Amino acid sequence: MRGLKPFARGLLPFVALVLAWAAVTRAGLVAEIFLPRPEEVLRTGWDMALDGSLWTNIVASLGRVALGLVVSVPLAVGAGVAVGLSRRLAAVLEPVAGFFNSLSGIAWLPLAVTWFGLGWVSVTFIMVNTVFFLVFFNTLVGVRTVPRVFEHAVRTLGGSRRHLIFQVLVPGAMPSIVAGIRMGIGFGWRALIAAEMIATSTGLGFLIFNAQNFHQTDTILVGIITIGLIWLLTDRLVLQPLERWTVERWGMVSAA
Amino acid sequence: MDGRALGDGERRVSTLRHRTGRFALVVGALVLGWQAFLALSAPRRVDGALATQLEQAEYANITVTLGFPPEDFHIRVFQTHGIVSGVRGTTVLLNRVTPEHVRRISRYYWVQRISAQRSQS
Amino acid sequence: MTTRETAVTWLSLLGGFLAVWSVAAATLPVPAYMLPPPMAVLDAFTDLVVKGILPAYIAESLRRMLLAALIAFAIGVPVGIGLGVSRRLAEFTYPLLNFFQSVSGIAWLPLMLVWFGFGERTILVAVNYTVVFPVALNTLLGVRSVPRIYVNGLRTLGAPRWRIARDVILPGALPSIATGMRLGLAYGWRALIAAEMLVGAHGLGFMIFSAQNFHLTARIVLGMLVIGALWLVLDYFVFRPLEQATIERWGLIQR
Numbered sequence: 001m002r003g004l005k006p007f008a009r010g011l012l013p014f015v016a017l018v019l020a021w022a023a024v025t026r027a028g029l030v031a032e033i034f035l036p037r038p039e040e041v042l043r044t045g046w047d048m049a050l051d052g053s054l055w056t057n058i059v060a061s062l063g064r065v066a067l068g069l070v071v072s073v074p075l076a077v078g079a080g081v082a083v084g085l086s087r088r089l090a091a092v093l094e095p096v097a098g099f100f101n102s103l104s105g106i107a108w109l110p111l112a113v114t115w116f117g118l119g120w121v122s123v124t125f126i127m128v129n130t131v132f133f134l135v136f137f138n139t140l141v142g143v144r145t146v147p148r149v150f151e152h153a154v155r156t157l158g159g160s161r162r163h164l165i166f167q168v169l170v171p172g173a174m175p176s177i178v179a180g181i182r183m184g185i186g187f188g189w190r191a192l193i194a195a196e197m198i199a200t201s202t203g204l205g206f207l208i209f210n211a212q213n214f215h216q217t218d219t220i221l222v223g224i225i226t227i228g229l230i231w232l233l234t235d236r237l238v239l240q241p242l243e244r245w246t247v248e249r250w251g252m253v254s255a256a
Numbered sequence: 257m258d259g260r261a262l263g264d265g266e267r268r269v270s271t272l273r274h275r276t277g278r279f280a281l282v283v284g285a286l287v288l289g290w291q292a293f294l295a296l297s298a299p300r301r302v303d304g305a306l307a308t309q310l311e312q313a314e315y316a317n318i319t320v321t322l323g324f325p326p327e328d329f330h331i332r333v334f335q336t337h338g339i340v341s342g343v344r345g346t347t348v349l350l351n352r353v354t355p356e357h358v359r360r361i362s363r364y365y366w367v368q369r370i371s372a373q374r375s376q377s
Numbered sequence: 378m379t380t381r382e383t384a385v386t387w388l389s390l391l392g393g394f395l396a397v398w399s400v401a402a403a404t405l406p407v408p409a410y411m412l413p414p415p416m417a418v419l420d421a422f423t424d425l426v427v428k429g430i431l432p433a434y435i436a437e438s439l440r441r442m443l444l445a446a447l448i449a450f451a452i453g454v455p456v457g458i459g460l461g462v463s464r465r466l467a468e469f470t471y472p473l474l475n476f477f478q479s480v481s482g483i484a485w486l487p488l489m490l491v492w493f494g495f496g497e498r499t500i501l502v503a504v505n506y507t508v509v510f511p512v513a514l515n516t517l518l519g520v521r522s523v524p525r526i527y528v529n530g531l532r533t534l535g536a537p538r539w540r541i542a543r544d545v546i547l548p549g550a551l552p553s554i555a556t557g558m559r560l561g562l563a564y565g566w567r568a569l570i571a572a573e574m575l576v577g578a579h580g581l582g583f584m585i586f587s588a589q590n591f592h593l594t595a596r597i598v599l600g601m602l603v604i605g606a607l608w609l610v611l612d613y614f615v616f617r618p619l620e621q622a623t624i625e626r627w628g629l630i631q632r
Binding site: 009010012013014016017033034088089091092093096098099100102103105106107108109110111113114115186187190191193194197198205208209211212215217220221223224227228231232235 | 382383386387390410411468469470472473475476477479480481483484485486487488490491492563564567568570571574575582585586588589592594597598600601602604605606608609612
Binding site: 275276279322323324327328329330333364365366 | 427428429430433587614615618619
């Protein structure tokens, strides 16, 4: 209940936006086909929710996100820690990882389609590599910034390499890793939508691109709103709290 | 108010000028040099006979010779300059090209030669 | 670690990578077009340059980015400042800006296609949209982060509003503006590539996309390398130094 007032206050701008939208469409400033009325969009959305077409596409997109995360995060963290163990290797690979960072996402789509053809594999691959490179880079940086004093402490106390990895390096790098995951999902979600427009026939990206073919602007708007809402909810309710908790739990700078 | 805003900051700003400024200068010089090269090498590509023909006529039908068989990209580029009427090996036949467009085509470094079409066959 | 050691490690890694790639390309039982050897990528580079295709597409993409940067700066900064000076207005519009930023320009592309068709304008609108929001948002945050004490200080000295804006608010917000530009352009570059693939009006995205249609995989790889390299060069020589400089020159103590 405590969060209700700020929540309502945060909702107000959007209510105002919808009202403005309704006013513009009623005033006849824009043709119906370019900007449908809010109630049209609501009705279409409702129909799509009822007949299931909205859910199948949402599930398809989110499923690819989940699969991409499950595959790439362990790989990226593992690779990042493995490389990070050798300071020399880490110093060299960091710029390389940075290069692949700037390359990640949709630019891989033609290559992915060449290898895997059209379909969910290519699209999920885009998600995988976007998250992988970002988390790999962030893991590298995170491991590198763990103060050596901790490593030495573990070694002096007779700790094995496993101890070093799991009790010092990984926790120490956690804030950076989680920040990387959050960024990865952010970039990855966008790249995923774009990839779905090009290379597959299910998912939210496909939904809105296909609707464009038939000039079904109300469907397009339903899709756009869904895409925005999903990201908003995920970021607000899951990712940001996770990041905050990680920093408080393992961050080396005290959370002010 | 800390003194950093005036002291240390000045030095760092000059690092920015150093890297970004150098980059801008190099890029600018390259761009200018390239434009100059294009402008200078363009006239050589146009056949003498065609040049005289263009001084009088409003349009010309031309043959553009490339060093390679043209791809989609080149056809599309040529379509903005005239009507593509045929492709023979490494040459492209373009109809109804104005002198201005011939000049623009001559500025493409990948074009070897522009000449008048021999006969309307 | 000395520069010599770095260089040696670099070269051996690169060499090893190229070697593995060549061997894989030669021995893996897949059709030739799936894994072109490194030499093929180099050949594709010379081929595309000789034919004038690569420079033209690079220029096309860069031109669109430059335009987006200018427009986003011209719109985003004033809007951010205008919204940021009033606490009420800033708090009211912040959720909206945040929401629209997360719905990237690409998601709006189908709607833009209905409005403007398959052409240059659609690409520009989508990319400009993508860049404007981070700029406006960060400008707004930057303006809000200027400590009131500076503004009030100038007010007590009787400075007019525009003077406060120019001498206190604008410099104070500059680091955030630079960050917003850098972030917006990072999103924008990716959105541009995606838009070029979908709309098809030339550009690097279009190049790698159409290369896939003809199974010219070496061109795809080359295009990807160029896309990554262009961003790196721009980020290293322009965006990061600018951001760094604004922080160091005008950044506030609490940073």
